[in-house]
Amino acid sequence: MSTPSPAFRARIREGLGNAVLQEALGRATRSFLISRLKALSDLPDAETVRDRARAIRAHTIAHLDRYLEQFAQEVERHGGKVFWAATAREACDYIVSLARSRGIPMVAKSKSMVSEEIGLNHTLEAAGIRVVETDLGEFIIQLAGERPSHIITPAIHKRREDVSQIFQKHLGMPPTHEISEMTAAARRALRQVFLDARMGISGVNFGIAETGTLVLVTNEGNGRMVTTLPPIHVALMGIERVVPTWEDTEILLRVLARSATGQALTAYTSFLTGPRRRGEPDGPEELHVVLVDNGRSRWLGTPLEEALYCIRCGACLNACPVYQAIGGHAYGSVYPGPIGSIVTPMLGEGNGAELAYASSLCGACQEVCPVRIAIPDLLVRWRQMRAGSLLPAWERLGLRGYAWAARHPSVWARIGRWAMALLRRIGREGWLRRGPGPLRAWTAVRDFPVPRRSAFRDWWASRKGDHR
Amino acid sequence: MSHPVLEAVRRRVTHRQVPLGPAPALPFDAPPGSEAVIQRLWASWAEVGVHAFRCATEAEAIRGVVAWLRERQIRQVLTDARTARSYPGLIPALEDAGLAVMSGTLPREEGPRYLGLGRWATAEAGITEAVAAFADTGTIWVMGGLGGARCASLLPPVHLALIRRAQVYPCMAAWLREARASGALMEWVEESSAMIAITGPSRTSDIEKVLTLGVHGPKEVIAFLIEEAG
Numbered sequence: 279m280s281t282p283s284p285a286f287r288a289r290i291r292e293g294l295g296n297a298v299l300q301e302a303l304g305r306a307t308r309s310f311l312i313s314r315l316k317a318l319s320d321l322p323d324a325e326t327v328r329d330r331a332r333a334i335r336a337h338t339i340a341h342l343d344r345y346l347e348q349f350a351q352e353v354e355r356h357g358g359k360v361f362w363a364a365t366a367r368e369a370c371d372y373i374v375s376l377a378r379s380r381g382i383p384m385v386a387k388s389k390s391m392v393s394e395e396i397g398l399n400h401t402l403e404a405a406g407i408r409v410v411e412t413d414l415g416e417f418i419i420q421l422a423g424e425r426p427s428h429i430i431t432p433a434i435h436k437r438r439e440d441v442s443q444i445f446q447k448h449l450g451m452p453p454t455h456e457i458s459e460m461t462a463a464a465r466r467a468l469r470q471v472f473l474d475a476r477m478g479i480s481g482v483n484f485g486i487a488e489t490g491t492l493v494l495v496t497n498e499g500n501g502r503m504v505t506t507l508p509p510i511h512v513a514l515m516g517i518e519r520v521v522p523t524w525e526d527t528e529i530l531l532r533v534l535a536r537s538a539t540g541q542a543l544t545a546y547t548s549f550l551t552g553p554r555r556r557g558e559p560d561g562p563e564e565l566h567v568v569l570v571d572n573g574r575s576r577w578l579g580t581p582l583e584e585a586l587y588c589i590r591c592g593a594c595l596n597a598c599p600v601y602q603a604i605g606g607h608a609y610g611s612v613y614p615g616p617i618g619s620i621v622t623p624m625l626g627e628g629n630g631a632e633l634a635y636a637s638s639l640c641g642a643c644q645e646v647c648p649v650r651i652a653i654p655d656l657l658v659r660w661r662q663m664r665a666g667s668l669l670p671a672w673e674r675l676g677l678r679g680y681a682w683a684a685r686h687p688s689v690w691a692r693i694g695r696w697a698m699a700l701l702r703r704i705g706r707e708g709w710l711r712r713g714p715g716p717l718r719a720w721t722a723v724r725d726f727p728v729p730r731r732s733a734f735r736d737w738w739a740s741r742k743g744d745h746r
Numbered sequence: 747m748s749h750p751v752l753e754a755v756r757r758r759v760t761h762r763q764v765p766l767g768p769a770p771a772l773p774f775d776a777p778p779g780s781e782a783v784i785q786r787l788w789a790s791w792a793e794v795g796v797h798a799f800r801c802a803t804e805a806e807a808i809r810g811v812v813a814w815l816r817e818r819q820i821r822q823v824l825t826d827a828r829t830a831r832s833y834p835g836l837i838p839a840l841e842d843a844g845l846a847v848m849s850g851t852l853p854r855e856e857g858p859r860y861l862g863l864g865r866w867a868t869a870e871a872g873i874t875e876a877v878a879a880f881a882d883t884g885t886i887w888v889m890g891g892l893g894g895a896r897c898a899s900l901l902p903p904v905h906l907a908l909i910r911r912a913q914v915y916p917c918m919a920a921w922l923r924e925a926r927a928s929g930a931l932m933e934w935v936e937e938s939s940a941m942i943a944i945t946g947p948s949r950t951s952d953i954e955k956v957l958t959l960g961v962h963g964p965k966e967v968i969a970f971l972i973e974e975a976g
């Protein structure tokens with residue numbers, strides 16, 4: 279039976295056993311889901327908007343060559359520099375050598391999933407360049423030396439007492455339980471970082487092909503700071519993030535924040551085209567756009583290309599019962615949750631196919647996805663691909679036996695009665711927590727209810743008396 | 747243009763036709779500057795936490811700005827040449843009231859640039875014009891371009907924005923439609939490295955999901971809506 283690795287199992291157990299995490303996750307995911315529902319019900323024609331959003335993403339991915347080329351040309355026409363990175367390594371090397379060549383000791387970063395995907399912080403720090411995360415949640419996590427647990431609110435597993443401790447220790451903040459005071463302490467510390475940094479690194483939500491415009495969506499304003507104050511702005515962008523036109527972008531913006539946080543729009547949506555122009559009083563003197571492939575192009579033209587439609591709103595995480603229970607850390611990947619389980623093995627070295635099992639395939643994710651990605655189908659595809667290569671001979675034999683028994687009702691009924699008797703003998707208090715032989719792997723991550731007294735078909739027969 | 751990444755994409759894309767389907771309705775539709783649009787803007791502003799004043803004339807708005815700053819005992823403000831062009835009376839009025847006004851341009855060389863930024867960062871309020879406002883979301887649309895400073899709506903703890911009634915659109919899609927048709931969209935893109943949609947003050951809920959304002963950007967956004975045309 280194909281099951282999670284021991285490390286993955288340990289992380290799952292840790293997540294399930296962490297009461298603070300459970301409560302915080304429950305609170306956060308519930309409130310996001312409620313806000314999302316309200317925001318979408320306030321949006322006229324929401325279902326047509328979602329259909330259009332999906333069509334825009336599908337069209338863009340089907341013609342990605344054309345739009346990527348146009349985007350890159352437009353960035354350069356407006357004075358930006360484009361670097362194509364085939365791998366995580368190439369992207370990191372480019373940024374490190376850029377920082378080194380300018381003698382930059384510290385960079386200010388706003389949230390970028392791609393930077394985590396390529397391990398940028400680690401590479402920069404190994405090169406002796408300090409990296410400061412400026413999104414409040416990421417900043418807390420970075421000071422604590424941990425990893426984000428949610429893509430929208432990365433420090434969701436930290437209570438205010440924890441944050442207070444961390445800030446007292448690292449920022450010299452006086453003891454307090456007031457969240458506003460903690461936020462003010464972070465503002466002071468990070469304001470100096472923004473002013474001092476000679477390089478700002480950001481992610482990109484959308485790249486508009488027709489004008490080479492980068493679209494960044496933030497609430498705190500740190501995204502505006504790192505793209506405005508430092509003389510060099512480096513934008514990291516996955517190659518799938520392009521969108522043909524401004525009008526298309528507006529459609530995607532209609533659903534992005536509503537699906538993510540339940541806001542109609544986030545506090546700041548920046549549309550950045552090239553570096554500071556002649557006549558502009560401020561803005562970065564240089565703009566570098568790093569276009570990251572890192573495995574994405576491999577999946578074009580395959581059924582999994584649909585995963586590239588994702589606009590990273592995080593709604594599928596909030597809706598996922600497995601995510602709600604185990605939290606983002608348990609996935610052990612940069613992209614957690616249902617879409618993360620699909621995307622993670624598509625990128626880089628292609629590790630993490632086991633994540634496809636961290637789902638009950640209930641379909642809640644597809645229900646909420648603003649671009650209607652068929653997430654459960656894609657998860658099943660991964661399971662099939664993994665199973666095709668990994669299924670041991672005895673399991674394939676077992677499945678053939680199962681198929682035969684299922685076609686022979688009397689055999690099926692006899693096996694059923696025999697299995698129930700066995701389960702009742704080895705189960706405890708109505709649950710089977712540790713199965714024998716091949717069942718052990720399955721029950722390692724699931725508890726199986728011990729069957730009631732009789733099988734449905736026997737009960738049915740005894741009531742109706744006309745069982746054929 | 748050629749690069750291995752682009753070549754890999756070219757080899758694999760399907761180029762299949764994807765029907766776009768019907769265009770969705772505008773999120774909100776009413777003529778720009780109409781009373782319906784103003785009402786909706788007002789409601790959206792209340793929701794996202796923008797304080798707003800209605801002023802009959804440009805002169806009244808400028809007096810309102812000065813009075814507001816005085817009441818807060820603010821002494822240093824940051825604004826820009828773009829705003830001064832659209833509202834020529836603004837800087838003289840601020841200076842008459844004894845306020846120190848910073849505008850102008852950051853030098854491009856690193857050292858002087860850094861010093862200039864440090865000075866701007868001491869401003870207690872920033873004042874900018876808005877190029878448009880979007881009623882459905884309560885968004886204030888500000889631009890870089892000739893004389894347009896990104897920092898004026900970003901660095902200080904308070905952002906005061908001046909908007910004319912005729913600039914209020916029902917939604918961003920309506921503004922885009924008009925700006926595309928008139929060619930203004932492409933002019934903006936050519937001139938301006940930054941176009942920013944501001945929807946309320948800087949906010950975070952990163953600690954225990956408790957909403958806190960002003961974590962990095964302004965904690966307060968104050969809008970002055972001017973009835974008369976420019």
Ligand code: SF4
Nearest residue numbers: 588589591592594647
């Ligand atoms: S898969 Fe859909 S719901 Fe999940 S993050 Fe991506 S766009 Fe959002």
